[in-house]
Structure formats: structure tokens, C-alpha cells
Amino acid sequence: xxxxxxxxxxxxxxxxxxxxxxxxxxxxxxxxxxxxxxxxxxxxxxxxxxxxxxxxxxxxxxxxxxxxxxxxxxxxxxxxxxxxxxxxxxxxxxxxxxxxxxxxxxxxxxxxxxxxxxxxxxxxxxxxxxxxxxxxxxxxxxxxxxxxxxxxxxxxxxxxxxxxxxxxxxxxxxxxxxxxxxxxxxxxxxxxxxxxxxxxxxxxxxxxxxxxxxxxxxxxxxxxxxxxxxxxxxxxxxxxxxxxxxxxxxxxxxxxxxxxxxxxxxxxxxxxxxxxxxxxxxxxxxxxxxxxxxxxxxxxxx
Amino acid sequence: xxxxxxxxxxxxxxxxxxxxxxxxxxxxxxxxxxxxxxxxxxxxxxxxxxxxxxxxxxxxxxxxxxxxxxxxxxxxxxxxxxxxxxxxxxxxxxxxxxxxxxxxxxxxxxxxxxxxxxxxxxxxxxxxxxxxxxxxxxx
Ligand SMILES: [Zn+2]
Numbered sequence: 001x002x003x004x005x006x007x008x009x010x011x012x013x014x015x016x017x018x019x020x021x022x023x024x025x026x027x028x029x030x031x032x033x034x035x036x037x038x039x040x041x042x043x044x045x046x047x048x049x050x051x052x053x054x055x056x057x058x059x060x061x062x063x064x065x066x067x068x069x070x071x072x073x074x075x076x077x078x079x080x081x082x083x084x085x086x087x088x089x090x091x092x093x094x095x096x097x098x099x100x101x102x103x104x105x106x107x108x109x110x111x112x113x114x115x116x117x118x119x120x121x122x123x124x125x126x127x128x129x130x131x132x133x134x135x136x137x138x139x140x141x142x143x144x145x146x147x148x149x150x151x152x153x154x155x156x157x158x159x160x161x162x163x164x165x166x167x168x169x170x171x172x173x174x175x176x177x178x179x180x181x182x183x184x185x186x187x188x189x190x191x192x193x194x195x196x197x198x199x200x201x202x203x204x205x206x207x208x209x210x211x212x213x214x215x216x217x218x219x220x221x222x223x224x225x226x227x228x229x230x231x232x233x234x235x236x237x238x239x240x241x242x243x244x245x246x247x248x249x250x251x252x253x254x255x256x257x258x259x260x261x262x263x264x265x266x267x268x269x270x271x272x273x274x275x276x277x278x279x280x281x282x283x284x285x286x287x288x289x290x291x292x293x294x295x296x297x298x299x300x301x302x
Numbered sequence: 303x304x305x306x307x308x309x310x311x312x313x314x315x316x317x318x319x320x321x322x323x324x325x326x327x328x329x330x331x332x333x334x335x336x337x338x339x340x341x342x343x344x345x346x347x348x349x350x351x352x353x354x355x356x357x358x359x360x361x362x363x364x365x366x367x368x369x370x371x372x373x374x375x376x377x378x379x380x381x382x383x384x385x386x387x388x389x390x391x392x393x394x395x396x397x398x399x400x401x402x403x404x405x406x407x408x409x410x411x412x413x414x415x416x417x418x419x420x421x422x423x424x425x426x427x428x429x430x431x432x433x434x435x436x437x438x439x440x441x
Contacts, residue, residue: 107414
């Protein structure tokens, strides 16, 4: 039995297989509509994350399976006071596979240690979120047709954004990728990520100037700059506009740039950008369902 | 002072910082052994002035890895047939189970009762351990 708690729980080769399988499903979803007939996904969401929950549940239903579980609203009755260990042991009596979202770091690992069914980490308190990373690489692969030899821009909160760290760690394993890291100084990429990049011989550049760097990018991964991350309102107001993507900043960008965002978006991408064919973040959300279909299928050995 | 000749077979944990013997006794779970264990406090030491010593008789299979984490100056002599047959070189253990507690309030160990606090060695030089659940480091 396999669990997926962090992106590297699948080897790079398995990730490639997953992406290939998800691409097949995406091309012909009806062929997979009965694959999980009779199987049940336990969807254990201790905190709100509507988008992730919907994508997991939609993935299982699209495979012909069913979903049980709870969302944060009814946690009080479902699991209040009960340990994660007990909840997962009970879920194993009723379901074949589980997706768990919990605000504490390491919660999914704990679940996997006590579980009789495969556990997928659907986010453990901003710690790991492997299906987001798989979604991102499926999207890039689908749009660009490759995962190597690209200049990858990442913009916004590069300090706390774990999805950004996971994506860099994954893409740096593919040859020839360069990274342009655009963020305010307060939210710059942590040192340990830079060590990984140096260790792997990847070129990277840090910049405060998104507009100046955008012309070199093949991929632009946007994230939200949250007000709470700043010590004072002034810094936030002063800085946030430099990291908001609008049509003016896109002027110097390549015609085949792909703009990604893990969603939900607040204001970091101006809505006028949505109409631009380079904006692929809603397509990315769709990819999220297909990659989860492929993952559920794999973990259930179907 | 007791001398090591007095045991035929066993382990002598020497050069323990004075006053730390009981802490080590409890981390090594020596209380559950049914062989004889001697704890010597404040023995004279040329190197340390004062030191503690623990002697475990008859057993040489006690897991002593944790000592490398607690104090790398500790020396361990294995005695067989009344002779020191080897001196164990203490290294930092790869894992620490229930030795240190994770201090990260966002960590699952802060709410989940029945799990062990487990740390993995992530940097030998700097003696850095990371919580296996949240990856928070502890030196
Ligand atoms: Zn922890």
C-alpha cells in the first residue's frame, strides 16, 4: 500500500507516468468512467479548501466511484476531540482511499501511519500539498509539451509559499531549467531552496522587478502577496502593485508564455488578463481533477 | 572507587558530565533491565575534575546511540572476559524518538496524543535534527 504525503513519495519516473496517464484521461475521460466502480473515497477536510475538495470529489466521481466524508463545517460533530489516528482507522472501515486536509503540519503523515487504506495529503497546514505540485507539472507539460529547458518565473510570496518550493524542487530535477524569482525582499525565497538549486547546478536569479524579467520567461507562476506577511500596511501598499500582473506588464512577455496560479486569486492577477490566451490558470484547475483521477487510480492499483 | 576490573562482562559508560548520570539512566531505559547496574556519581577525573560513570553488568547489547546526541565526550568501554574488548565510537543517532519535543505550535505533535516525537538527523556537522512531521529544526 502506498501513500502520497509529499511530492517525492512518487519517484520522478512515477511522476512522469502519472502525468502521462493523466494526459490520456484528459483526452478521453469517458474511457475511465467505470474504473473505480464500487470504490469509495473518504474526503476528510478539517479546514475549508473548497477548490481542493471539489477536485478530489469530482475526480473520484468521474472514475465511477463514490465519496463519503466531511467538510470543515461539520467537523465539530464528525471529528471534534477525536484523534487523527482514530478518525483514519474508522475511515478505513468504510472507504478504499482517503484524501485528508488538516491545518496541522504533519497531520497527513500521522494519518498514513495508522491507516489501512492509501492516504493522499490534500494539504497539511501549508506544509506539503503534493497534488498541487502534480497539477502544476501536468499543466506545464500539457501547455509546453515538455518539462525541461525552460525559464521559469515565480512571483509573489516565495518565502512562505510551499507550493512554490515544491514546484522548484521538482522542476530543478529536469535538465536545463532556469529560475527567475521575483518577490519583495521580505518574501524572498528561503536559503535552503537556493542551496538545492546550487547543488543541482540550476541557474537562478532573484529580482525585485517582475516587469523587467518577464520577457525572458516561458512560465510565470503567480502567487498571492498576503497583507498578513508584512509588518506594516505601508510596506504592503507600496509593494503589492509591483507584483500584480496586468496587461501593461505583459507587454514585454513572450507570445507563448504560460501564466499559472494555484488559485484562489485575490487581486494579484488583474481580471483583464483572463482573456489573454497565455492565462492558463483555469485550465490548470481542470488539470487538477485529471491528475487526481490518475493518482487515485494508481494508488488503488486499478 | 570501583574499577572496571570488577566486572567480567558488560558496558562501562565513562566521562559522563557530573550530575548527568540519572538523566542518561532514564533515557537509556536502564530501569527495565534486570541485570545489575551501578551508577557512580562524582567520581574523580583527571580530565573533568568530577564525572559520573554507569556500569551495566552482563549486557553488551544496550542501544547506546542516544549518548552521541547527549554528550559526544562520553566514552563507552565494552568489557568481555574482564578486559576492555572495544571502545565504542559514539556517533549522532539518525533518529531520536521521544528524546526532544517539537516546539512548533503548528505541528501535529501539538494535538495528537498517541504519537511519538520523532526527529531525524538532517545535518551532521551542525548537529541539526528535524521533526519528521513538520520539518522544524532543532539544534
Ligand atoms: Zn514538528
